[in-house]
Amino acid sequence: MEKVSLGGIKVVDVHAHPFKESVEMETPVSFLRKLSLSVIPEMFTSVDGLEKHHPYPGSNMWIQILLRNMAKYYSCEEDLTSIVEARNIRAKDYGRYTKELFQDVNLQGTIMDFGYPQPPLDRVEFEKLSGASVWEISRIEPIMITESKRSTNFDEFVCQYRKRLQEDLSMEKVVGLKTIIAYRSGLEVFEMNKEEAEKSYREFLENDRSPAKAFRDYCFHIAMEACTETDKFMHIHTGIGDGEVVMTKASPSFLLDTLRKDKYKDTKVHLVHGGYPWMEEAAFIVSILPNVYMDISLQNPFTGHGVERIISQVLELAPFDKVMYGSDAFTVPEMNWMGVKLFAECFERVLNNWVEKDYMTAEKARYIGEMILYRNFEKAYKIKL
Numbered sequence: 001m002e003k004v005s006l007g008g009i010k011v012v013d014v015h016a017h018p019f020k021e022s023v024e025m026e027t028p029v030s031f032l033r034k035l036s037l038s039v040i041p042e043m044f045t046s047v048d049g050l051e052k053h054h055p056y057p058g059s060n061m062w063i064q065i066l067l068r069n070m071a072k073y074y075s076c077e078e079d080l081t082s083i084v085e086a087r088n089i090r091a092k093d094y095g096r097y098t099k100e101l102f103q104d105v106n107l108q109g110t111i112m113d114f115g116y117p118q119p120p121l122d123r124v125e126f127e128k129l130s131g132a133s134v135w136e137i138s139r140i141e142p143i144m145i146t147e148s149k150r151s152t153n154f155d156e157f158v159c160q161y162r163k164r165l166q167e168d169l170s171m172e173k174v175v176g177l178k179t180i181i182a183y184r185s186g187l188e189v190f191e192m193n194k195e196e197a198e199k200s201y202r203e204f205l206e207n208d209r210s211p212a213k214a215f216r217d218y219c220f221h222i223a224m225e226a227c228t229e230t231d232k233f234m235h236i237h238t239g240i241g242d243g244e245v246v247m248t249k250a251s252p253s254f255l256l257d258t259l260r261k262d263k264y265k266d267t268k269v270h271l272v273h274g275g276y277p278w279m280e281e282a283a284f285i286v287s288i289l290p291n292v293y294m295d296i297s298l299q300n301p302f303t304g305h306g307v308e309r310i311i312s313q314v315l316e317l318a319p320f321d322k323v324m325y326g327s328d329a330f331t332v333p334e335m336n337w338m339g340v341k342l343f344a345e346c347f348e349r350v351l352n353n354w355v356e357k358d359y360m361t362a363e364k365a366r367y368i369g370e371m372i373l374y375r376n377f378e379k380a381y382k383i384k385l
């Protein structure tokens, strides 16, 4: 039987964050900290005195898989000290090293969320560093903060906020807006209510990380309107993420009432992280709403061996043309690299299983691979690589 290989296919990562050229040498502990989704640095304190096969404290499957792949890539021993040593030598020329890793997996383009880290890095700088094409989404929350500080009252804020969104959306490389409302008041967004919004605006002025729900809901709708007018994408963080997420209101199902409103039937929506761990809800939503898409970032690569199960589960319901590759890589180029490697490896297993069962030919399976790795991006975002 013919085996499906996704080798050589170009890749676009539709959700990742930029990182800076790192000038300092990594130590085993500093490197482990950069690899973790955990925002508690104390998770990794020391790697000394461990028995030979003891996993590094706080490390999980994703870190295990990455370290093993790095050791193979550098042809060095599979212990953290040797890996970090080999890495430090190569990373002396950070730009060259970053480009080498991107090219190794044919990662040619990426949509970046410059909302993290803060203060924002520069798009052109990152393009130079990585050699990849970079498109941007503009986060609404930092704009809300800046404009609230500048405005003397709520009406002035609304006017300025709307203007800023329009300005950002008119920029050539900006493909949409993004909201992290799931981190603040949750995805159960209510209808616009100006009176309530104005009241809760005061709560926001006192603390810009407070829930201020009616105010955030109001700003969410303005952003959806701005995306609708310009035919650009609204990126919505769904599912888990940082430890501060409103976890009981983070699953995509909370969004359904909003997304299926008649006024948003033409609005393009991108469910960032595909709602993990509620990715089946996201898969259902993209299967019923023509303009809603999802990516598999964060769940890939940070669930390690789980990526294979997740691809299979998402594609139980999601149409093949509604899912896009993503990583949520955010600190070092090894994350972007491992994201593609792990995804391709897991996806090949899923596709080969379908071919074995005679659900499709190997040619069609590879084509579906191409769709998720870059073709769906090109079509949905109307961008040719």
Ligand SMILES: [Zn+2]
Binding pocket: 015, 016, 017, 113, 328
């Ligand atoms: Zn992210």
